[in-house]
Amino acid sequence: MKTDSQLQQDVMAELRWEPAVHATQIGVEVEDGVVTLAGEVSSHVEKWNAERAAQRVNGIRGLAVELEVKLGALDKRTDVDIAQSARNILSWTGSLPEDAVKVLVEQGWLTLSGEVEWQFQREDAAESLRSLPGLTGVSNQIGIKPSPSATVVKAEIEATLRRSAAADAKAIGVEVHGTSVTLTGAVHSWAERDSATRSAWGSPGVRKVIDKMSLVY
Structure with missing residues (x-):
């Protein structure tokens, strides 16, 4: 240690x-x-x-x-300018349904809202805007639409974990309550933890992932 x-x-x-x-x-x-x-x-x-x-x-x-x-003088932009640029970029992001994501900018801080079907769409929206000039921060509040049954979600997540070389599926517990997934057990690195949470988010309709995994070295 x-x-x-x-x-x-x-x-x-x-x-x-x-x-x-x-x-x-x-x-x-x-x-x-x-x-x-x-x-x-x-x-x-x-x-x-x-x-x-x-x-x-x-x-x-x-x-x-x-x-x-702390933005330099040449990097500062108005909130209106940032919002317009953000909307344009989102419209060009092929993985996102049209008008699914809303933008709000206040003092350079960008808040994303709306609803999509998959976690990767939620991530794509934030990733596409991360390098936008003039930003002081990004808050991703995009929701995910309701999921199939808890039994189906649990089975899909466990199958994904078994396929992942970066995570030990046997050491990770999966509990599903509605649209929330709780991960428990032990992981041995941030990469393994990230792989497990991404596996959980990868199931359609998951709206919340609660990480209760412990790091063991």
Whole structure:
């Protein structure tokens, strides 16, 4: 098991390795395996890349992101301009039904709402807008339409987990209540945890995934 000092050094090294991040502007603190990123970044996408870089480090038990997006004078845009650009991009995103996603922008913060059938559509909407100039943040509140029966959903998720080389299906429990899925058990890395949650989200109609899995190293 890594010490807090080792985790701090590893996270700092991973941030330096990530070309989309200005690592010198980001402070890293670790306490009891929980990493906190603090400082300033120049865009929302840089903040997101810093978060993803930290999650790649093995041994992290939790991550708090306290990075402030501070736009340069040339990067600032009006909320109306951002909203119009966002609507255009969503209309060009082939995986999304027409007018399924609504946008709201307030002081550069973009909130997505509406309803789609699949989690990948929900993710595509946010991903397509992540690099939009002028953003200070993105809140993805897009809902997912009702699912088939709990028995069908559970069977589909368990089958997906068995097919996944990145997750140990036998170590992960799946409970379905309505449109919510709860995952329990032990995983051995962030990648395995991510694979399990993606498997759960991949079932049609799942609207909420509750991650109660524990990281065991």
